[in-house]
Amino acid sequence: MSDVTIDGWSCPLPLRDHPNVVMGHGGGGKLSAELVEHLFVPAFGASSPDASSDAAVVAGGDRIVVSTDTFVVRPRFFPGGNIGELAVNGTINDVAMRGARPLYLSVAFILEEGLPMSELGLIAESMGAAAEGAGVRIVTGDTKVVDRGHGDGVYINTTGIGVLDEGVDIGPDRVEAGDAVIVSGTIGDHGMAIMSVREGLEFEAAIESDTAPLHGLVAALLDAGVDVHALRDPTRGGLASSLNEIAVTAGVGVVVEELALPVERAVQSACEMLGLDPFYVANEGKLVAFVPADHAGVALGVMRSHPLGANAVIIGECVPNHPGMVVARTAIGSTRVVDTQIGEQLPRIC
Amino acid sequence: MKYLDEFRDPVLAKNLFAEISASATQPWVLMEVCGGQTHSIIRNGIDKLLDDAIELVHGPGCPVCVTPLDTIDRALAIAAKDDVIFCSFGDMLRVPGSQNDLFQVKSQGGDVRIVYSPFDAFTIAKENPDREVVFFGIGFETTAPANAMSVYQAKKHGLTNFSMLVSHVLVPPAIEAIASSPVNRVQGFLAAGHVCSVMGYEAYYPIAEKFNIPIVVTGFEPIDVLDGIRLTVKQLEEGRGEVENAYPRAVTREGNPEAQKMIEDVFQVTDRNWRGIGMIPRSGWELSERYRDFDAAERFTVTDINTQESPLCRSGEVLQGLIKPNECEAFGKECTPRKPLGATMVSSEGACAAYYTYGRLIELEAATS
Structure with a gap:
C-alpha cells in the first residue's frame, strides 16, 4: 500500500481519479488501500489508526466496556452535524453511559457505489475532529462498497472501547425507589432537526441536532463523588423509551413532572404542528441520570456547570408503586401513562 | 408559547374542574366527537381528572378509526401496485386491513410514503411523471379543503398521474345518527372545533332542537376542552339543549366560506360506511363529477377485495x-x-x-x- 503516491489526494479534495466511490474501493485492492491512505488516514488526523495491520493492539485495564452501534441516518448532513460525527459521538455515549472512559473506536463503512468522494471526505474529516475533540482514537476500520441502489450512500458502524475505573458501578439494576431523575438538557432537538430537513419540511426557526460526546459530563459527575445509579442517552424512542427501559429493568415506577421537561421553543412548535410528542423524539447529546435523592442537588450543580448540562433539570423520581411503568403528572395536574411506542412515532392526521 | 400556554394553565384548569364537579348533579355522559380532542383528553389526563363526575365517551371522530375496511383494503391493493407511489398521512399506516397494513405493503416492496399534506403528494406526482401517485384522502371536514385544493390544482395543471382515494366523512350526520339510536347513552356533544372552523356550526341547530341535546363547539387545548365540558354540563343541569360556541377564537357561525366553496366544487355528498358503525346516509364526500378522473377507486381496478372484519371486535x-x-x-x-x-x-x-x-x-x- 505504501507505493501509492498521489499528490493532493487528501480530504476535503476529492480523490483525483475518482470523484465518486466505485465498487473497487471496497475490493481490498489498490483502490481500497488508496482510500484508506489518502482519505481516511488524513481525515481522521491525530486520532487515525495504524492502517498497516488487520487489528490494533491497545492498552486497557481490568474492566473493559465495549459497545457497538450502526448509523444509517438520512439525510447524511443535517443542521448541527452529519452521520460521521453522529457515529463517533453516539458510540462514545453508549460507552460513557456505563461510566467508562471511552478510549478507542473502530469504524466500518458500508458505502454505496457512486457516493461523491467529497462527501465521504467531509464525513471522515468530521469523524476525525469529533474523535480528537473527545480524546478518543480510531484504532481500526473497514470499508465495503455495495452496488448502486443497494445502499443509502453511507452506513457507518462504530464500536467503542472504554475503561471502567475502580469503584464505578453504573447500571439499571442499581436504580431504586426514591432515586431522582435528572435530564441534562432540552429534549427532542436531534429528532426534530432531522425531521426539519427530511421530506422537505421547513420550519421558520432553525433546529439543530444536539449531537455531542457525553463522557466529559459523566466524568464530572463521578469526579464530584455522585453515586450515579444509572445513565441512559435517550436516542431513538426519546426520553420516554429510556425511562421505560429503566423502569422495567429496575422494577421501579417512574413519575415525571411534565412541566419540568425542558423543550426548546422551536422544537415544541414543530412537535405541536406535526402532532408529535417531544418525549418520544430522539436526542444525541443528552443523558438522563438516576441518582440517590440526597445526591440530586450536587449532581444538578455539577451538570449545570458543565457546558453540555447547562439546562439540566430534575424531572421526576422513582417510586415503589406501578413498577415497570412511567407516569407523567400533566400540566393541568392530572396523570397519564407514558408508554413505550409500538413502532415509530407517526405524525397524526387529527 | 402564545395561544398554547394560556390554554394549558393549571390554575384555570383546576377552577374549571371545580366548577364542573360542583355543578354536575349526576355523571352526565358526554361525547367528544373529534379524535384531536380525545388525544388532548388522554394526553392531559382530563378523563382521570373528571373521573366520577362526568363520563366521557370517545366518539367516532378519528378518521383513522372510522375509515371503512373495504377502503383500507382497496388502499392496500393500490399501494401494492408496481407503478404506484402511495402517499398517506402517517397514522394510517398501522391501521389493520383484512390481511395486513400499509407498513407491511411497504416492506413487501410497495412504494408507500408518509406525507404531511396532500400537496406533498401533488409535488411527488409532478416530480415522477412516469409513476401513478395516489393520495389517501381521508379525514373530516377539517382536512377536506386542502385535499380539495390539491385535486383542483392537479386538474388545473393537467397532472394526469395524480389521483385520490377519497374516504371523507362528515360530523353532523354522525352526531345525528348517534343521537337517534334507540340505545343511545350520550347526553351532550362536544362538537369538533376545527371541523366547525371550516364549516361553521349552522348545521347543528336542527340536531340540537330535534333531540333537545346540547352541542358545544369545543377546541383542543385542555382549557378549551374543560370549558366545553363546563358549558355542556351547565346546559344539561338547566335542562337546555342548545348549540353554543366555546371556541370563538377559531370558529364563527358561518365558518370559512372560501374553503367551503373549494369543497363544494371538488366534492359531493354521498352515503358513507363508517367502520364499526355502519352506513350513515349522506355522511361522506366523494369527488364530484367534474373531478371524477382523479378518483383512484375508478382509476385502479381492484377486484379481489374480500373484507373480513374480526368477528370478535366490538x-x-x-x-x-x-x-x-x-x-x-x-x-x-x-x-x-x-x-x-x-x-x-x-x-x-x-x-x-x-x-x-x-x-x-x-x-x-x-x-x-
Missing part, C-alpha cells in the same frame, strides 16, 4: 359509548395495542388502547399498595 359499540372497552370479550386477550383487531386499539388514544394502558396502571398500583 369497536363500533365502543365508538358509540354503548360498551366500555373491557366489556369486549377480546379486550386484552386476542386484541392488544401490539396486535389490534380494531382501529380503537391502534392509536394510543383510541378508546381501547387508552383503556388498556390505564388498566395496567390501576392493576399495578393495586398490587403494590
Whole structure:
C-alpha cells in the first residue's frame, strides 16, 4: 500500500481519479488501500489508526466496556452535524453511559457505489475532529462498497472501547425507589432537526441536532463523588423509551413532572404542528441520570456547570408503586401513562 | 408559547374542574366527537381528572378509526401496485386491513410514503411523471379543503398521474345518527372545533332542537376542552339543549366560506360506511363529477377485495359509548395495542388502547399498595 503516491489526494479534495466511490474501493485492492491512505488516514488526523495491520493492539485495564452501534441516518448532513460525527459521538455515549472512559473506536463503512468522494471526505474529516475533540482514537476500520441502489450512500458502524475505573458501578439494576431523575438538557432537538430537513419540511426557526460526546459530563459527575445509579442517552424512542427501559429493568415506577421537561421553543412548535410528542423524539447529546435523592442537588450543580448540562433539570423520581411503568403528572395536574411506542412515532392526521 | 400556554394553565384548569364537579348533579355522559380532542383528553389526563363526575365517551371522530375496511383494503391493493407511489398521512399506516397494513405493503416492496399534506403528494406526482401517485384522502371536514385544493390544482395543471382515494366523512350526520339510536347513552356533544372552523356550526341547530341535546363547539387545548365540558354540563343541569360556541377564537357561525366553496366544487355528498358503525346516509364526500378522473377507486381496478372484519371486535359499540372497552370479550386477550383487531386499539388514544394502558396502571398500583 505504501507505493501509492498521489499528490493532493487528501480530504476535503476529492480523490483525483475518482470523484465518486466505485465498487473497487471496497475490493481490498489498490483502490481500497488508496482510500484508506489518502482519505481516511488524513481525515481522521491525530486520532487515525495504524492502517498497516488487520487489528490494533491497545492498552486497557481490568474492566473493559465495549459497545457497538450502526448509523444509517438520512439525510447524511443535517443542521448541527452529519452521520460521521453522529457515529463517533453516539458510540462514545453508549460507552460513557456505563461510566467508562471511552478510549478507542473502530469504524466500518458500508458505502454505496457512486457516493461523491467529497462527501465521504467531509464525513471522515468530521469523524476525525469529533474523535480528537473527545480524546478518543480510531484504532481500526473497514470499508465495503455495495452496488448502486443497494445502499443509502453511507452506513457507518462504530464500536467503542472504554475503561471502567475502580469503584464505578453504573447500571439499571442499581436504580431504586426514591432515586431522582435528572435530564441534562432540552429534549427532542436531534429528532426534530432531522425531521426539519427530511421530506422537505421547513420550519421558520432553525433546529439543530444536539449531537455531542457525553463522557466529559459523566466524568464530572463521578469526579464530584455522585453515586450515579444509572445513565441512559435517550436516542431513538426519546426520553420516554429510556425511562421505560429503566423502569422495567429496575422494577421501579417512574413519575415525571411534565412541566419540568425542558423543550426548546422551536422544537415544541414543530412537535405541536406535526402532532408529535417531544418525549418520544430522539436526542444525541443528552443523558438522563438516576441518582440517590440526597445526591440530586450536587449532581444538578455539577451538570449545570458543565457546558453540555447547562439546562439540566430534575424531572421526576422513582417510586415503589406501578413498577415497570412511567407516569407523567400533566400540566393541568392530572396523570397519564407514558408508554413505550409500538413502532415509530407517526405524525397524526387529527 | 402564545395561544398554547394560556390554554394549558393549571390554575384555570383546576377552577374549571371545580366548577364542573360542583355543578354536575349526576355523571352526565358526554361525547367528544373529534379524535384531536380525545388525544388532548388522554394526553392531559382530563378523563382521570373528571373521573366520577362526568363520563366521557370517545366518539367516532378519528378518521383513522372510522375509515371503512373495504377502503383500507382497496388502499392496500393500490399501494401494492408496481407503478404506484402511495402517499398517506402517517397514522394510517398501522391501521389493520383484512390481511395486513400499509407498513407491511411497504416492506413487501410497495412504494408507500408518509406525507404531511396532500400537496406533498401533488409535488411527488409532478416530480415522477412516469409513476401513478395516489393520495389517501381521508379525514373530516377539517382536512377536506386542502385535499380539495390539491385535486383542483392537479386538474388545473393537467397532472394526469395524480389521483385520490377519497374516504371523507362528515360530523353532523354522525352526531345525528348517534343521537337517534334507540340505545343511545350520550347526553351532550362536544362538537369538533376545527371541523366547525371550516364549516361553521349552522348545521347543528336542527340536531340540537330535534333531540333537545346540547352541542358545544369545543377546541383542543385542555382549557378549551374543560370549558366545553363546563358549558355542556351547565346546559344539561338547566335542562337546555342548545348549540353554543366555546371556541370563538377559531370558529364563527358561518365558518370559512372560501374553503367551503373549494369543497363544494371538488366534492359531493354521498352515503358513507363508517367502520364499526355502519352506513350513515349522506355522511361522506366523494369527488364530484367534474373531478371524477382523479378518483383512484375508478382509476385502479381492484377486484379481489374480500373484507373480513374480526368477528370478535366490538369497536363500533365502543365508538358509540354503548360498551366500555373491557366489556369486549377480546379486550386484552386476542386484541392488544401490539396486535389490534380494531382501529380503537391502534392509536394510543383510541378508546381501547387508552383503556388498556390505564388498566395496567390501576392493576399495578393495586398490587403494590
